[in-house]
Amino acid sequence: MGGVWERMIGIARRILDSMLMDLHSKHLTHEVLTTLMAEVCAIVNSRPIVPVLSDPEAPMILSPNMLLTRKTYNIPTDFGPFSIKDMYKSQWRCVQHLANIFLDRWKKEYLQTLQVRRKWQKTLPDLCVGDIVLVKDSSTARCEWPLGIITNAIKSADDKVRKVEVKIVKDDKSMTYTRPISELVLLIHED
Incomplete structure (x- = not known):
């Protein structure tokens, strides 16, 4: 309702x-x-x-x-x-x-x-190359939601992806940023 x-x-x-x-x-x-x-x-x-x-x-x-x-x-x-x-x-x-x-x-x-709510005890698949994400970025202008694609997944010592490189296209310019996964919202998982 x-x-x-x-x-x-x-x-x-x-x-x-x-x-x-x-x-x-x-x-x-x-x-x-x-x-x-x-x-x-x-x-x-x-x-x-x-x-x-x-x-x-x-x-x-x-x-x-x-x-x-x-x-x-x-x-x-x-x-x-x-x-x-x-x-x-x-x-x-x-x-x-x-x-x-x-x-x-x-x-x-x-x-x-x-984001889909899941219990923290479940093992979720890591973000991988090709996933489409929204970037939580406080430096962007009001009313903008940067959409990006993951170009590189960086694993930590525990073999989990904690950082990724995200490619964002803005004003016909392609920029790549390194972001922690906590600043991303997964929209489409590359299968």
């Missing part, structure tokens, strides 16, 4: 409740709150719709924003890092700071729901 979207609504509401109960957010004007809610809607609607069935060489992740606007590109919305001091300088910076707080919490809480 709508468990998936009810869970997303619950996550967004829990984040907003904790943010708006904060002492710094008590004096928001109607315009600031309206703009913040528009930013929150943009963040929530930029999430990937799973399962992702994209070619890793030309990644285009289907999102609700693509369905709503019929546009296939991401509008850059990251205007830089903002601190708590910026909240007092202008209302726009206040909204950007609050949107960044929401985005950080949304990434931490929502990305975990994309």
Whole structure:
């Protein structure tokens, strides 16, 4: 009965409740709150719709924003890092700071729901070359979800894969990063 979207609504509401109960957010004007809610809607609607069935060489992740606007590109919305001091300088910076707080919490809480929950005692197959993953990356702009393909699996001393090299294609440029498996969400396992 709508468990998936009810869970997303619950996550967004829990984040907003904790943010708006904060002492710094008590004096928001109607315009600031309206703009913040528009930013929150943009963040929530930029999430990937799973399962992702994209070619890793030309990644285009289907999102609700693509369905709503019929546009296939991401509008850059990251205007830089903002601190708590910026909240007092202008209302726009206040909204950007609050949107960044929401985005950080949304990434931490929502990305975990994309992974299949399994008991930790089960032995799971290691990530391997050819697996398609989402990269949990805090350095990317708002509303971006980097999709990558594993090019090399690096085993640790216990013969388990703990790090991988991930190839990400962005703006027609191919980049390879080394990431721990805790920063990846497996989408498609290469069989």
